[in-house]
Amino acid sequence: MSTRPKFIAAIIVAAGKGERAQTGDFAEPKQYRRVGGRPVLARTIDAFLAHPGISAVVPVIHVDHAERYQALSLADERLRDPVPGGASRQASVLEGLKAIAALRPDLVLIQDAARPFVTVEQIDAVISALASHDGALPTLPLTDTIKRAPDGQVVLTTEDRRTLFAAQTPQGFRFGQMFSAHMRAATVRREFTDDAEIAEWAGLRVAMTAGDRNNFKITHPEDFRRAERHISGDKAMETRVGTGFDVHPFEPGDAVWLGGVRIEHTAKLKGHSDADVALHALTDAILGSIGEGDIGVHFPPSDMQWRGAASTLFLKHAGDLVAKRGGRIVNLDVTIVCEAPRIAKHVPAMCTVISQTLGIKPDRVAIKATTSERLGFTGREEGIVAMASASVEVPRDE
Template identity: 45%
Template sequence: MRAGAIIVAAGRGLRLGGPVPKQYQAIAGEAVLARTIRAALACPELSSVTVAIHPDFAEHYRRAVAAIDDARLSLPVHGGAERADTVRLALESLEDAAPEVVLIHDAARPFASPGLWSALVAATSGGAGAIAAEPVVDALWRQDGECADVPVPRAGLWRAQTPQAFPFAPLLAAHRAAAASDAPPALDDAEVFRRAGGIVRLVPGEPDNFKITTAADLARAGRMVAARETEMDIRIGHGFDVHRFCDGDHVTLCGVQIPHTRGLLGHSDADVGLHALADAIYGALAEGDIGTHFPPSDPKWKGAPSHIFLSHAAERVRARGGRITNVDVTLLAERPKIGPHAAEMRATVGRLLRIGADRVGIKATTMERMGFVGREEGMAAIATATVILGAAGEA
């Protein structure tokens, strides 16, 4: 399912004090907005991320995202006078792309996990909307001046978070209808969608997915990041693979099919890059190699696409409460030329691993006509993966 994300950063957001809006202030040296964007890009279902900004803070935005190198991050759009206007303008910027699903997220919620994003996309099946939310567990009181007046029953009450996910075309139509009506402003996009006749599902939110609004919130976010960094169990794995050439008209490298005068021989699709990378991840986990998990003696893996192996390795990281922070692959070949395909390879590997393309290195070198690679008898690949395990890996 093709999904797009809209991150709303258009407000001035000056509640923290000073001239810099909260979404551009730093947590451990990185802007809140940058962390929010990275969290969105870690969701494999997202084909694009669009940020709606206030035009006065274009330079703040440019600096915040300068280190993010991912083709899915689109050019920003300018927001409107109200939040609803901002969302509508951002939706209209996606009209030509027309994703099946769109997720709306606050710029100042940098800790939504990839799993939450994915759960919301899945919950839009059948044309429903879906919001992240947590049930209210505290006692509720209605205020009378400075005093508690009457208690409010909390049964069935939920605290809404973002992201909120919706089928794209109905949400755009609902926002256009809302803009043309005299109805009171909606509380959020879920109310806009429901007023237009849609249904909205509740998806369990996350305690850490709080919105940074005050200086105390920013300090809490800093403590969370610092605590996770001190708990880091950092692992580095290395992988190496080699395949000989055979008859064929293409090779598959890092998930991308490239026309060539030869093919690569292997039990699976012989993607030497993904094989080396999967072994690097398994190595970081001390969990063997591809052959350990997918024995070549098993005929069901004959001709299998190598993305299966890499996705399994990534799932093993997540199963141990970890995350992959970056990977690097060097392809050894005289031909074909890798440079024209490197960007697509980085994007493909990033999607498979649920990390941004700015965390994927793909490069190539020849062997100066030496050895089996130099004689064009085959290709090889060397890969490195950095993995963080434990509580810190879930950030």
């Protein structure tokens, strides 16, 4: 007699502001900042969609982050619409549990969005443990000696580290029991640190599975450097360089788009998209660095869906292709040649648009403007030329 497959739902908790990981260069919430060219939250969701046993994935996001989430452009039939979170992690998980209740899942896995390196094997271990336990979570034994100091200054005692373990996620439970426990926990004056603690408080039996030191939580700025090292691993990297060149003539209008910035002018640039000559050259440079042809191959002018499109879409696509190779953009250099409009005061805004589109630091983007000393078609103010170069690092093909 066969049994029906278990319906397993995964809740990805991403409703925090991620402020502890922010720096002057990166003001984005940590779950939307890129690691290895891909946003942290997207990597975490991908990890669960890669598991064949997961039936549904439900992200719980901050109420102010809807546009950021949509920009991830994730698509999978198992991925449900995001749910607005609450004022605390505990409240956000409860909102996720409420959202999946109608699905009547057998098991639920609760995952921190800031742990993007969870593996299929770790997820498997938690699911397997739920066959004989009410809950399960991956843990790591502590290797440092642990001191207890109630005042934070003077040691009171030394703990027996052999009985202490660091908790990770995903934490898995039988759905009905966890939903009930969370509903009850919401009525008491106590803030629980994780879902396993709620399960323990509710009298459920929670098993430990083997954790993984690479399943670390990105919390502070230095954790992003560790994440980048983890992605590159021991693979030898090589530097590639690509160049791009583009030109667009003027036509009647009142503004031009350059570097993703609208600049008022006595004319506009003629083209199928927004005719952003700077971003077109830069996109070609990035595509050239990884041997992916040019912008016309990926976004043909004959395709009407790109008519009037913002060229940041093309640039982001090129950056995503680098990320899929396991690579990263090292630096970008753009030269714009025109007599008018004046470019210099718009350069900082252009650098910001480009860096945010590609998820790199602004100081990795250089934009320069010059004239052709009134020579040629640019000198006659008939159009604008842009030249660009891009250097990227990608894993060496052995």
